[in-house]
Amino acid sequence: AQSVAQPEDQVNVAEGNPLTVKCTYSVSGNPYLFWYVQYPNRGLQFLLKYITGDNLVKGSYGFEAEFNKSQTSFHLKKPSALVSDSALYFCAVRDRTGFQKLVFGTGTRLLVSP
Amino acid sequence: SQTIHQWPATLVQPVGSPLSLECTVEGTSNPNLYWYRQAAGRGLQLLFYSVGIGQISSEVPQNLSASRPQDRQFILSSKKLLLSDSGFYLCAWMPLPTGNRGYTFGSGTRLTVV
Numbered sequence: 650a651q652s653v654a655q656p657e658d659q660v661n662v663a664e665g666n667p668l669t670v671k672c673t674y675s676v677s678g679n680p681y682l683f684w685y686v687q688y689p690n691r692g693l694q695f696l697l698k699y700i701t702g703d704n705l706v707k708g709s710y711g712f713e714a715e716f717n718k719s720q721t722s723f724h725l726k727k728p729s730a731l732v733s734d735s736a737l738y739f740c741a742v743r744d745r746t747g748f749q750k751l752v753f754g755t756g757t758r759l760l761v762s763p
Numbered sequence: 764s765q766t767i768h769q770w771p772a773t774l775v776q777p778v779g780s781p782l783s784l785e786c787t788v789e790g791t792s793n794p795n796l797y798w799y800r801q802a803a804g805r806g807l808q809l810l811f812y813s814v815g816i817g818q819i820s821s822e823v824p825q826n827l828s829a830s831r832p833q834d835r836q837f838i839l840s841s842k843k844l845l846l847s848d849s850g851f852y853l854c855a856w857m858p859l860p861t862g863n864r865g866y867t868f869g870s871g872t873r874l875t876v877v
Contacts, residue, residue: 681865683865683866685866685868690851690871690873691870691871692769692853692855692868692869692870692871693807693853693855693866693868694868695865695866695867698865737805739807741865743865748795748812748814748820749795749857750797750809750812751865751866752809753806753807755805755806756805756806756807
């Protein structure tokens with residue numbers, strides 16, 4: 650079965666510093682991977698996806714993610730964190746049943762301090 | 764434009780009362796539709812998905828049911844709520860074939876069973 654793991658419950662970073670939120674995946678075949686962000690009491694918002702092509706994927710709000718097949722990772726990154734980036738981040742993989750369900754990780758809370 | 768509407772935003776219901784949460788999408792046809800529950804502000808659990816009118820698949824046994832009476836309408840229901848039904852309920856859709864943004868989520872319903 651397809652799955653993703655987010656090993657960190659929380660990531661703390663100072664404003665202006667680079668940030669990384671980790672995600673590893675376990676899939677059979679080529680993965681379809683996604684990152685979403687959730688602000689308090691809101692639905693999830695799409696940040697970026699990897700389907701095929703370049704290993705470095707650029708997304709919304711200055712975020713990017715690097716697909717690494719050998720390490721089965723899809724880490725989310727941003728060169729310079731903003732306080733407004735503080736939120737809950739989810740990694741997800743699309744399953745292969747044909748119903749296009751997404752399987753989500755447990756989420757990582759990002760706290761950016763001023 | 765393609766949008767998703769979910770209501771109500773918040774709901775407080777007594778134990779044993781019925782439940783009906785509604786989700787509608789606009790600007791698309793024949794979408795895949797999904798109901799997720801988020802407990803304790805973290806993990807997302809897929810409850811139901813639907814690939815067409817009247818077609819409902821349940822992911823986990825529970826006190827809830829879902830229906831899709833129209834192409835762009837997805838309803839989550841319960842005849843008698845339990846305390847454990849409290850949580851944040853999210854509706855999502857994905858166009859066929861897979862859209863560039865994966866899922867689009869509604870804004871969620873915060874359900875508190877008292």
